Amino acid sequence: MIDEIRRVAEQYPVARSAILPALRIAQERHGGWLPPEAFEEVGEALDLTPAYCKAVASFYDMFHLEPVGRHLVELCTNVSCALVGAQQVLEAFEEELGVRPGETTEDGAVTLRTIECAGGCGWGTVVVVDHRYREPVRAEDVPGIVQELRDAD
Amino acid sequence: MSVPELVTVSVDGREVQVPKGTGLVETALAAGIEIPVFCYEPRLGPAIGACRMCLVEVEGMPPKPQAACTLTAQDGMVVKTALTSQLARNAQNATLEFILVNHPLDCPVCDKGGECPLQDLTFRFGPGRTRMTFPKRTFDKPIPISPTISLDRERCILCYRCTRFSESVAEDGELVAVNRGAQSMIATFEDEPYRGRFSGNVTELCPVGALLPTTYRFEARPWEIQTVPTVCGLCPVGCNVNVTTREGKVKRVLSRNHPDVDGGWICDKGRFAFGHLGARDRIVDPLRRQRRRGLQPAGWDEAVDEAERLLRAAQGRIVTALSGSETVEQAYGLAKLMRTGLGAHTAVLPEEISDAVDGFRLPLSAIAGAELIVVVGDDPVEERAPIVDLWLRAARRNGAEVVTTGVGGGAKACRQLAGEDDELGRRLRESDRPVLIWSGSGGAGGAHVAACAERLGFGSKPDSGVFYLPLTPNGRGVVEAWSAASDDEGPDPDPIGLLFVSGDEAASDPSVRSLAERADAVIATTMFQGSAVGWADLVLPGTSYLERDGTFVNLEGRLQRLRRAVVPPTPDELAWISQLAGRFGVEVSPYPSVVFGELSERIFGGLPYGEVGERAALRGREPTGELRAPAPAATPKGRGLRLVRYRPLFSGAAVERVPELAFQRPAAEVQLSPQDARRLRIKAGDEVDVRSNGTSRRLRARIDKGLVAGVARIADEHAEELQATVEVARA
Ligand code: SF4
Ligand code: SF4
Ligand code: FES
Secondary structure, three states: OHHHHHHHHOOOOOHHHHHHHHHHHHHHHOOOOOOHHHHHHHHHHHOOOHHHHHHHHHHOOOOOOOOOOOEEEEEEOOHHHHHOOHHHHHHHHHHHHOOOOOOEOOOOOEEEEEEOOOOOHHHOOOEEEOOEEEOOOOHHHHHHHHHHHHHHO | OOOOOEEEEEEOOEEEEEEOOOEHHHHHHHOOOOOOOOOOOHHHOOOOOOOOOOEEEEOOOOOOOEEHHHOEOOOOOEEEOOOOOHHHHHHHHHHHHHHHHOOOOOHHHOOOOOOOHHHHHHHHOOOOOOOOOOOOOOOOOOEEEEOOEEEOOOOOOOOOHHHHHHHHOOOOOOOEEEOOHHHOEEEOOOOOOOOOOOOOHHHHHOOOOOEEEHHHOOOOOHHHOEEEEEEOOOOOOOOEEEEEEEOOEEEEEEEOOOOOOOOOOOOHHHHHHHHHHHOOOEOOOOEEEEOOOEEEEOOHHHHHHHHHHHHHHOOOOEEEEOOOOOOHHHHHHHHHHHHHHHOOOEEEOOOOOOOHHHHHOOOHHHHHHOOEEEEEOOOOHHHHOHHHHHHHHHHHHOOOEEEEEOOOOHHHHHHHHHOOOOHHHHHHHHOOOEEEEEEOOOOHHHHHHHHHHHHOOHHHOOOOEEEEEOOOOOHHHHHHHHHHOOOOOOOOOOOEEEEEEEOHHHHOOHHHHHHHHHEEEEEEEEOEHHHHOOOOOEEEEOOOHHHOOEEEEOOOOOEEEEOOOOOOOOOOHHHHHHHHHHHOOOOOOOOHHHHHHHHHHHHOOOOOHHHOOOOOOOOOOOOOOOOOOOOOOOOOOOOOEEEEEEOOOOOOHHHHOOHHHHHHOOOOEEEEOHHHHHHOOOOOOOEEEEEEOOEEEEEEEEEOOOOOOOEEEEEHHHHOOOOOEEEEEEO
């Protein structure tokens, strides 16, 4: 992994500019989240302190500092999506999965999160499932999505 | 130097002229108007406009409040502060109200209370009453972010001064802000302590009581304390410090900005090592060896009598072992006693000192403006003279190139640099602002590097400079004082009748110990039991630099004033030196000012004591005689790596007695060059065995890119008995 990060860093004039792709690589390698070792590894690869890497990662929403499920369901609750029923979609997910936003189902299958605007305002409510957009999603679509994830698991 | 263009700015209707580019905060100050700030601190790099306390209205700019700290003076600028602008006043009130939204009402129990910028600015600015009736955000508090610093996150106003210091001054990257927005907080990585040579500076930068020294917790209130301006005596930088005392005890050490020496930063050794004053094994009464009963406490009269007896009995066959931590006056007094009174001219110092670099003298701050800097020698700069490392970092940020070379062979590197076809040497010759630094032992006190500079043509370049980083804090002053006392010379005594050991550093030097074994009798003056009690016949209690008046000469050759911050628990050295000298018909005053007066006539051009000054000036360049190039040193033969030992910053008699600094002591490591590590198949963090002639040490490997191949560098305390050539292998 360290070599992979260094290869990416070569494309930047200064290595530390590669911190975001580096963190993403580390997150993929560590099962979707960044444990403390990940910051040490990224730090070693880019000649940064683990503290600095963690500071950057904790700023950005797409980096997870806690373990996540095998699937990630992220739902925009900002104004455009809220106007077309994001709240109902959220409640439907809560019901289907039995978890609240920020939590992971007990079997470790799915993590549910609310996020800020994903940039799909014309097609709300935007739900991002495993980094792919579903838009628009209505409350009634939710059981199908959850079933799909369960089947894929 | 070009004269900067002056511009006229109006602040609240008052016109001022300042050099173009002056910060708006300073411009307003020039007009006699205060713009309140929290985050603004020019020493931390470009302003970041984080706190918004400095909002003002500027005509011609967008009609919204502007952060004054991010602006500079332009000609014709019209600035209105909260004094005259309703817009600015509203903005400022709102800012302060917001800053206080989550700030606890801790002032009565907060160590910052009474000297807190937030308290002060809340008193003078802002709405004066709060509308905040909601519960405030709470955190566990205080949490120790290291044994020396505690963090109270509730009090933090997120000005980012501390993290900017960590990132852009010390460049340690250990203290950061995690999360974002309202959730942001200051943190180190996981539960790691904030480890770094300069970490304590954040406690002075923090404008609230969020980062505080643990050693000052609940110790004093600002109206109970006294402040004594003096200089740190723990390394040859000689940082200017203010010592806070309360009821005759040192409570803390703060920086006292000398822009040419320290830029207002001090290291953690200088800041936190004062605890050694109250060490449990501190000697406060003289100790005299008595037959079969060992060392027994003795009265001062008895001790001085005994010292006189021992000195007489030696019949001039005396060697004086100095520490290089004596004041100039103390060293001079001792020199007069020994040399004029007893004809004993032989003195040893832990290192060689030369005045060769004085011909290339520059203030330390000039390093920050240098173009090309070459550091030669065995020791990491930050271990020997930490503030110099900060100046080097500043230089690098300003675009200078800093090259470290000649680890394990400084003399050879110097010869090479000065040679005809050395590439780096050529660039040094061509540069207008080159700097050479020798960091480590074996540099002939600076003569090697000075000779190199001479041959590189530094002599004709006023902005070039050479620095030699001595091992001892005042070795330079001590040598000057010793030689000023007499022009006579005498043979080295053999056998040694008496060894006089001055100070704990000399007492813990192995070569002094072996001299002691050859001496008929030993008088030692040390602060601590541990240092000399085992082998001296008479021990006279020593004092610390915080307890003395006098002068020190730092590595630049700057004469600086040491002031007594607290009265020592025992008469100071000059007191009994003076008494003893009297017994041998030599006049030495017990008053440092008088001693200095006499000495100054001889070596400091008659400078009066009172004019050494709170911010001492640097003497000009002093031409030195002919400089010889170093003789080729013998390269040790044999396979394996050359062992380079260094003395870590966090070591020595004072540091060892301060438990809060234990976490800063060097890890049991061996530093290897990347080349050697690869060849030996050793990775960073591996356990390795370091062997030489039958001794072996198990250490952890660290790869240091600054090291040359063929060298293994180990801190003194971990190298122990290892010999000059070592084999390193994975355990
Ligand atoms: S801890 Fe102090 S210096 Fe650091 S951000 Fe908070 S208030 Fe500023
Ligand atoms: S750098 Fe040297 S002089 Fe300055 S505080 Fe540290 S030990 Fe003292
Ligand atoms: S002082 Fe200007 S924003 Fe903080």
